[in-house]
Amino acid sequence: MARRAVQFRAGDLAERFDLALRGDPGRVVEGVGTLAGAGPASLSFLANPRYRGQLATTAAGLVVMRERDAEGYAGDVLLAADPYLAFARIAALFDQTPAHEPGIHPTAVVDPDAVVDPAAWIGPLACIGAGSTVAAGAWIGPGCVVGEDCEIGAGSRLVARVTLVRRVRLGRRVLVHPGAVLGADGFGLAFDRAAAEPHWIKVPQLGGVQVGDDCEIGANTTIDRGAIEDTVLGPDVRLDNQIQIAHNVRVGAHTAMAGCVAVAGSTTIGRYCMIGGAAGIAGHLEICDRVVVTAMSLVTHSIREPGEYSSGTPLMDSRSWRRNAVRFKQLDALARRVGTSPKDTG
Amino acid sequence: MARRAVQFRAGDLAERFDLALRGDPGRVVEGVGTLAGAGPASLSFLANPRYRGQLATTAAGLVVMRERDAEGYAGDVLLAADPYLAFARIAALFDQTPAHEPGIHPTAVVDPDAVVDPAAWIGPLACIGAGSTVAAGAWIGPGCVVGEDCEIGAGSRLVARVTLVRRVRLGRRVLVHPGAVLGADGFGLAFDRAAAEPHWIKVPQLGGVQVGDDCEIGANTTIDRGAIEDTVLGPDVRLDNQIQIAHNVRVGAHTAMAGCVAVAGSTTIGRYCMIGGAAGIAGHLEICDRVVVTAMSLVTHSIREPGEYSSGTPLMDSRSWRRNAVRFKQLDALARRVGTSPKDTG
Amino acid sequence: MARRAVQFRAGDLAERFDLALRGDPGRVVEGVGTLAGAGPASLSFLANPRYRGQLATTAAGLVVMRERDAEGYAGDVLLAADPYLAFARIAALFDQTPAHEPGIHPTAVVDPDAVVDPAAWIGPLACIGAGSTVAAGAWIGPGCVVGEDCEIGAGSRLVARVTLVRRVRLGRRVLVHPGAVLGADGFGLAFDRAAAEPHWIKVPQLGGVQVGDDCEIGANTTIDRGAIEDTVLGPDVRLDNQIQIAHNVRVGAHTAMAGCVAVAGSTTIGRYCMIGGAAGIAGHLEICDRVVVTAMSLVTHSIREPGEYSSGTPLMDSRSWRRNAVRFKQLDALARRVGTSPKDTG
Structure with a gap:
């Protein structure tokens, strides 16, 4: 298992993800944060308009947002037509899910009639049944049970259990x-x-x-x-x-x-x-x-x-709800009294 | 673990399950299929009338159905008063769930104070706690945890985990x-x-x-x-x-x-x-x-x-739903206006 | 794993839990039971008034209840302002969850970069990932998977899997x-x-x-x-x-x-x-x-x-429900006909 230390320059991110940069290309970010929580070494984003007010006070070093939201914001910005999508792509760089060397953990139980690609990882205490195949780059995490006649495609991942x-x-x-x-x-x-x-x-x-x-x-x-x-x-x-x-x-x-x-x-x-x-x-x-x-x-x-x-009824305080809900039982009688036929549509 | 190759003659199935056969007793089936998907070596069934139309085109070798549905059908048929029930019984013959030799897998952890019948199977990476008993023919699959003071009766099966x-x-x-x-x-x-x-x-x-x-x-x-x-x-x-x-x-x-x-x-x-x-x-x-x-x-x-x-309300397009659902909050007022008492029953 | 045999005298329970005893301080209880099911060596309780009638016939040796419920009851009683709470505390004495000697079961897989306190227990077939810590008195039961960078605080318990x-x-x-x-x-x-x-x-x-x-x-x-x-x-x-x-x-x-x-x-x-x-x-x-x-x-x-x-509608027999539910689709039309505006509140 190895972990990467990650650090990216704003200019490189702009180029890599084909976004316009407004600000300092040398700005370095080492992680992600919410507008409210991010520090100067963090990338943040503004997608939902309800958080627009947080721009005034955010300490985020770099923010992904739409051009129209960036007006009047003084910090470094990556401009994106769909900032949530752009953020999703960039944030993947910071996903430090541990990598494993391919191979079969000694505590795993692999049936002799199973086929595990040498470039797959079978974690501790996992179990692979007869007739099953695990393709290259697949990851079978700790405690997983794969029964008989299963196929795990390339790069698929069973996280654990x-x-x-x-x-x-x-x-x-x-x-x-x-x-x-x-x-x-x-x-x-x-x-x-x-x-x-x-x-x-x-x-x-x-x-x-x-x-x-x-x-x-x-x-x-x-x-x-x-x-x-x-x-x-x-x-x-x-x-x-x-x-x-x-x-x-x-x-x-x-x-x-x-x-x-x-x-x-x-x-x-x-x-x-x-x-x-x-x-x-x-x-x-x-x-x-x-x-x-x-x-x-x-x-x-x-x-x-x-x-x-949709179906269902709106939430109410329970006292009002009880008063109204009991009337649901009379709805047909009520409608008849008002002279509506069950076939009428609103 | 062993697998059976299975093959049955229509005449033998009729006798074994006490059903009338209309057609060739030598017809051989090796598996089951839906009417739409079955081939000539497959057994199928017709229970739900909505699928009756599929009889005209099915390639199934043998079909379990009611006598009245079989009228005009030229293929081989097993007649059953309750075709779904009969199919359930016959299909069990094709259930190739792997069998295991009794015994305790070397990776299982069985407490010294547990009692496992020699005719039971304890699978890989399973765990049996103190004071628990596992009867003959029981199957404790991979990754199961049986804690303290449990009893697993004869022929019971914990599939896995x-x-x-x-x-x-x-x-x-x-x-x-x-x-x-x-x-x-x-x-x-x-x-x-x-x-x-x-x-x-x-x-x-x-x-x-x-x-x-x-x-x-x-x-x-x-x-x-x-x-x-x-x-x-x-x-x-x-x-x-x-x-x-x-x-x-x-x-x-x-x-x-x-x-x-x-x-x-x-x-x-x-x-x-x-x-x-x-x-x-x-x-x-x-x-x-x-x-x-x-x-x-x-x-x-x-x-x-x-x-x-039952309870609940019917599904509607959300626009109609919202228009009606907001009225649920007025239901009591509405009923009062129409002069219905909360005690009236429809 | 060790089990305790438990036995308590009524007088000792009264003192330990600061409750008034009405009856024999030498009364011995060895377990708990419902009023209907308890025998003379069992402690029971009366909290929900709907079970009050069971006092007349209970065989329970000792009952926790409110003073007003105890009037006219001839058996041994622990008086409590909140009998359910008092019972919860006393019953914990009878909870024979097995204790484990601290340590790491030989079948557990603990990453070299994990830190397990010597006073913690890691059960069979459990897995602890890199960068995780398990504090004193914690219990990681059989088949648990603890991934990377987790912290298990003192005395916490993951039961199993x-x-x-x-x-x-x-x-x-x-x-x-x-x-x-x-x-x-x-x-x-x-x-x-x-x-x-x-x-x-x-x-x-x-x-x-x-x-x-x-x-x-x-x-x-x-x-x-x-x-x-x-x-x-x-x-x-x-x-x-x-x-x-x-x-x-x-x-x-x-x-x-x-x-x-x-x-x-x-x-x-x-x-x-x-x-x-x-x-x-x-x-x-x-x-x-x-x-x-x-x-x-x-x-x-x-x-x-x-x-x-609350939200939802009351339960009805399905025939009545269908008759009324269909009218839910007409609710807005109905309200308009009666002359109620969507803004009116009941």
Whole structure:
């Protein structure tokens, strides 16, 4: 494990990221900071207008911002049409995630029928099962369990304590955070109602999970293997923590989901969708491209038009809420009294 | 670890599962597939009427279906009153979960005061604590941690990276998926309001968890130990992923919960209930047998009548939603204006 | 590992916890029980009035209760103004969590650049990364992964299979339950809309996580590292299982959250708040001290007044629910028909 000391000159950053510099090209930055917290050796950024007032007092040595925000600011500036995007790219220079020499840690357990590229790293106390392959530049962190018949693409990284159960295929540069479980059995049950004591029979889950290039999968997120065919994430799908993706779900490229979303089985979600935190999506639906679902909404029918969708009620003080909520039970009666038919649309 | 190559003749399947065969008893199947994806060497099934149209084009070699659906279908058919159930049973033949020779992997850490049956398998990097017992045919997968005073019944299987903290007793044939945590402390707090700075005092959690025969517990699901007595799951309880079962909860036999359900402390749930995804059930309630709760509903009172229950509002485009949702705050005023009393029922 | 046999005389308990004893000081108790389940050698308690009726039949040897509840009860009693709090303190005597001799288990993997106090315990198959420190009396249970640059304060305990990814600093006496992940990357994405195929760019997550003294963090709970500065939990914050705390969140001292709560990024929550199960709190908000949010409510705006807040609709049988829920879509039209303006407040 090696760490880099990092230091960059403003002029070099401008050139490297194709940004205009307004100020001293010799300005040196050694890290990043918020406008409120950064010091003279730090790079900061202004993207959200609500923080514009902090420009007056920031001690940041170098700030990435839009040209119009830079008017009247006396410090050194990198001008960017999209400052958050430019900051994301520059900040990667300061990401000191430790690098590891390739190889297999002596405490790791690698099945003789697994194939690990010599340019991959298998960390301490990790476990690789039979029939699995780990490509060059992949990183299997401490305590990960990779089961049978999995493929880890080049440059993919299981941070630590990730589980790939069986038949999970990750593309290239996939990043999986700790506690994530991919390829566990989907929740498939048949009910034996004819038995003396009726009971559930498990439906074998025989499919796998496919994860496209450049996906990111959050901590403690679960993606079940398909019942027969695979559960599929397209490229560049971004999943936050504690998301549940049930069996046979298909998620289109570039779709992002915030924490705690639950997607039920066999639903197909399009490309460039954005699903808000703790939203739920029922099973066997089709959601088209470019759909936005707001936080904690429940999607119970297919969506065929791009746009933003919501359910739920607004937050109130509980006393007011109780007074109003009890009336929800009378809503139909109320509407009838006012003479509205259930078919009328607002 | 050994894998079986599997191949079955239609006539043998008909006999073994007591189904009528319509077609060629010599038809050979080597795997399963969906109607749309199966080839001539695959078994498929038709249960959901919405897929009936796929019969016209399926290449499946053998299809399990109801007699009435088979009319006019020219291929080989296994007739079943409940095709999904029959398929579940047959498909188990194709489940190539690797088998392990019994024994304890050299990298596992087994406390000298634990008792492991010679016919059990303890996988790599697993850990078994003092006072725990593992019965014949049980499987403790890679990276599992079994703490103190646990019992793993015959044929039960912790897939990988499961944690049983303390005093967890699993019956026979229990299946626990990766990341599940059973027997962590319940969330018990007493508030010391008399202190100079009022603060929380932890209430010791001294009970355990009992899990009945044939239960299945999903990935990253958590079941806390009881405060004094045990948290209890009856036989054949089926829990999907990311479910939270708080301390002292009791769940009756054959109840199934979809992903992300949360059940608060000391609630009792009956037999044959079905709880939809991400539903919440408040604490100290009693839910009778055969209750269905729809997805994302919140149960805040005991339920004494079998049936289906819901809360929430329908999904709308966000513009319409905002226009209507703001009116929820006026609902009581509205009802008063129309002359409805809060006691009126629809 | 050693276990204690525990036995206490009522008179000694009264003295030790400064409670009045009504009854036999020689009464011996060896464990705890519920009023319904306790035997003559067990200590029980009565705090919730709904269990008062069980006093008539309890076999408990010794009961902690309020003076007014003790009237007419013939058994041995410890009188307490707050019986639940008194019980919490006494019951800790019966908590037989096994103790470990300090030291590093031979199967643990400790980086040469980590510093472990000789009075700490590192359990089997745990992993401690470079630059991390473990203080005296700390306990790193089986299968835990502590990454780089973490600090574990004196007396803190990672029960088992906990992951601290990077730059996580735990205060003293912090208790973290299995499956919890602290310090994973926050969900920071910038959208490159100018690319030929527009796509997400990861915003490096460079901050850490700070956890104050006496916090408790539930099983499978996730707390992300800050993007630039730290995600912060004040002292005595109590988090139940499966909670998601996003990057840059700040939670004030003594705040408690029930299971499955989700808090989005950069939100600040005050002191002494209580957040109900599965509630959601949107990002970039400020919640003042002493706010209570009821279960499954969604907080979408900042809260500046202490008090209780709710959203959602009541549970109904699904038939009634459907009849009323469909009318929610007409709510604005309904209100207009009745002549209410959207600005009117109830």
